[in-house]
Amino acid sequence: MSESDSDKMVDKKARVELAIARIQNVYGAWRRDTSVEKMRQDWDQLFWNDSQPSDYRDDKIDGVSVRWISAPNTRRDRVLLYFHGGGYKMGSVVSHHDLMVRISAASDCQVLGVNYRMCPEHPFPAPVEDAVTVYRALLNKGFAADQLAVAGDSAGGGLAAASLLALRNESLPTPAAAVLISAWLDMTLSGESYESRAKSDPIHQRFMLDALASQYLGKDGDRKNPLASPLFGSLSGLPPILLQIGDRETGLDDTLSFAKVAAEQGVKVECSVWDDMIHVFQQFAEELDDAREAITQIGEFLQRQWALKD
Template sequence: MNGAANDSEVDRAIERLRAIYRNWTRDTSVAQMRSDWDAAFAGCSVPVSGRHVSAGGVDGEWIVPADAPHDKAILYFHGGGFRIGSVASHRDLIARIAEASGCRVLAINYRLAPEHRFPAALDDALNAYRYLGDQGLRPSGIAFAGDSAGGNLVLGAMLAARDRGEPLPAAGALMSPWTDLTAAGASYESRAKADPIHQRAMILALARNYLGKDGNPCNPLASPLYADLTGLPPLLVQVGDRETVRDDATGLAARAKAAGADVELQVWDGMIHVFQMFPEIPQAQEAVAGLANFLRNHLHIGREKAPQ
């Protein structure tokens, strides 16, 4: 996407991230990392209601804007490298998507690694999807959305459902999706200096943490970039041009298009990984508005909830 980035706002977002990471050492526990991440992104800036739920045995939360239809839902998978992150850390982003789309969101706390390795998170995603069906929602009234590792789960859950002969949701929205656990994309080199946080060694370490030492990073349900992508519903893929994982998104979009999927790829100039989490960045507001419009269109939700 064209348009000059607001460098000062992006720089402030980067500093927020670095302030978290610089406090971590080799001795910092995973529990402390998760607590720090949740605390750093706690809060919610928009008026939505929240209700805890067990979604097919998976811990989750309904995040509901005013006047949301009861027969539609977005199933959201948070990011965090399958190691950190939660509904708490992503509640503000999820709430902004809910409000802008006029649709309620079921966000889940899928199991994290290293305690629960692949395919535990994927199993939780599928169980939450089936839970929505058990609540009477039709697949045509459900869309998936997720960021980073959550974008991986959007694709993995679609592929697993397809392979099991289960109906697919109406659409999928992906922000900075992590689709290649081998980290083979050229952007890991070309964007290494531009990306303030996500370097290839870190990505590979997260992949090992998720898969275990004997896990296969080319497993198509772990690395959807290597999957047969035929039969997927419409996809919106957003990614920042500064990201080392840029090619995870652009490669996925190209392969999905080649397989016949309806894919819209948006590469945002000057933007960092999951920049949508930072509402102070003007492009984040634009991206969320566009994502919400995509979801409304495919869920056939009225335009009266269009974002301001």
């Protein structure tokens, strides 16, 4: 490794550590009695960024709160439904605004951010119901299924995958493609990476995800229900899927296992593991070159899949 490459690696690691510190400052301020409302406010403030030009408006589609987002000069006939992360408990179109704008620009499309209902007020299957409601409404508005796509990160990545299964269950036409970012795909938390990556992942630990799964499904809920854990569903017939994951993540095996099973069942899969990256590193596009490169990869993937349908 040259001295220049070594300097770049040191700078990269320093930038990742700064991103981690931002997250841990928020997590560290929470206590047992911190309200869900406070957590949600803090989460939105942590990630809110409107530095990228865009047109956006908030709306409701069949009772579901959404945000239409378009980067300048992007196509309006293609729509990416985006489901934010946050453990089915936090997150919104506010926390994920910057990421959605950047994906809109990279993908040359509108992004429709979905503020699906969340627990503890609205546990499973409310988010899946909202996802299907919005997708069905877009079809009814005249958008062609092959000009639609779905994406999400973390819990939202799991929801994006679950929505594909739900759409197939209801015999609705599936979208052209899906993008799953650091997706939570296995609520049984069975992957070896939950142990092997425990020391390297500064954000997600098994005990925290176990508690979130219990809140989402209920104490006696079925953690292998495919609409909660898509890894355990039949994946045949799904559209092409791009999966992105950081190598430091405890949920690494969720992505690797899902990609393997999907490919074995005939799904076209692209799986990208990013060295030294943390959970949903794409949200730190201001700081991280890898985040910007990952978003470019998402845009190229989506445009390639849509072009095949033209």
